Amino acid sequence: MQVTPSRGDRVVVRFRKGPGAPADWRGDPSATLSDVTGILDSESPDLVILRDDERVVVPAALVEAVKVLSDKPVRNSQIRSLEVAAARGWPGIESEMIDGWRARAGGGFTRRANSAVPLEMGARLDSQTMDRLRKWYGARDLPVKIAAVTRLLPGAHVSPADYEINVDVLVAPVGAAASDMSAEVTIDETPSDTWVAAYAGQRSGADDADHAVGAAVVAAVDGGKLGFATVRDADGALVSIGRGAVTTGLGNDVWLGLSALWTAPDRRGEGLGRVVTSALERWGADLGAAQTYLQVETGNTHAREWYRRMGFGLHHSYGYVEYH
Incomplete structure (x- = not known):
């Protein structure tokens, strides 16, 4: 699946040489294609790439491919x-x-x-x-x-x-999503029935899912800590949730994993998702987490752009393959 880049992504753009094309850095007159690497600043309609202090414009008609890269080299x-x-x-x-x-x-x-x-x-x-x-x-x-x-x-x-x-696996320093919006967020060690119902309800085919199985899956952790964030309205109805998991990697580096971020449809656009994310980051920081990660489907451009605005960048990617 081709990744749709978002403004701020580090990308490499492959383009055809010709009238209007950027200069070919290789200086090879026989080459028909070239590329430019940098930060995507605009994509409407031509691509504008920021490379150091240079602004490179690649006409849309000449673009062959765009690949999103990790924000910085990753081993x-x-x-x-x-x-x-x-x-x-x-x-x-x-x-x-x-x-x-x-x-x-x-x-x-x-x-x-x-x-x-x-x-x-x-x-x-x-x-x-x-x-x-x-x-x-x-x-x-x-x-x-x-x-x-x-x-x-x-x-x-x-x-x-x-x-x-x-x-895509996106990462950011803990605290990148800081929010000053006034909203009460409670963080519990276990998910409530309404929390699980809200998470399961947003999933495709959730009507057939066993509520108890879903509760067991979200409440599972291996050697770490879980936090289940909840925001309720004045009547006590749940309007936004999120799950945090603090665990360690191979070198005992402490990570905060974010998942199950959801806001009621009629409350979206109010900043509640960022409030929940920020609260979970403060919770994770208290447990020693220095970096935050989350997973988002490559085709979910809206979510990728939202996370990008909060300071998240690409770390690496993976794909699911099923064998029958």
Whole structure:
């Protein structure tokens, strides 16, 4: 799936050379294509890229491809460490390490809680590993679903063309979403029934979901702390929620994971989502978290732009692949 970039994203733009095109930095007269890397400043209709002190305009008619890059170079070890923290923050109801993969099962509730993610160096998706994953998931009446994390798997093992969903992992320093809006946010260690109902109600196919299974999935954590944020109106009705998970990565780096951010449709645009995010960041900071992460589907441009405005940038990506 092609990522739709947002203003402020670090991108590389591939373009055709010709009248109106930027200068070709390689200086190769035989080349028909060139590229420019920088911060996207505008995309209506031509692309404006900020590169150091230079403003580069790429005519829309010449653009061949746009790729969103991480905000700054990220090492494989950093990707792996964050994925370890994220798996601890959303482990499903049960999990097991299988050939370097963390297989998670959660009664079919959410992709994350019912997928395997490669966490150990050398994790592969060869026939032996696939057989073991099929056996594990088959025993739980679930299909094999994997989270193919960028750069943590051999490229020949999983094709991006097979991804059913692409996901961006966005990060920001704790406190980036600071809000001065006056709204009371309560943070509890366990989710209330109304909290779970609000989260389950926004999910596709939630009518068929077992409420108890959903409650067990969101309340699960591996060696960390959970916080369930709630905002209610003057009548006590729930109007906004969010979930925070403070867990550690490989080097004992402490991460705050945000998920289940939701605001009632008739209260959107009031800043409640930012208030909940800010409250969870303060809660996470008190527990030692220095960085915040969250996952958002690549095609959800509205959400990506909202997070970008709060200071979140791309760390890495992954795609879900299901095997029947």
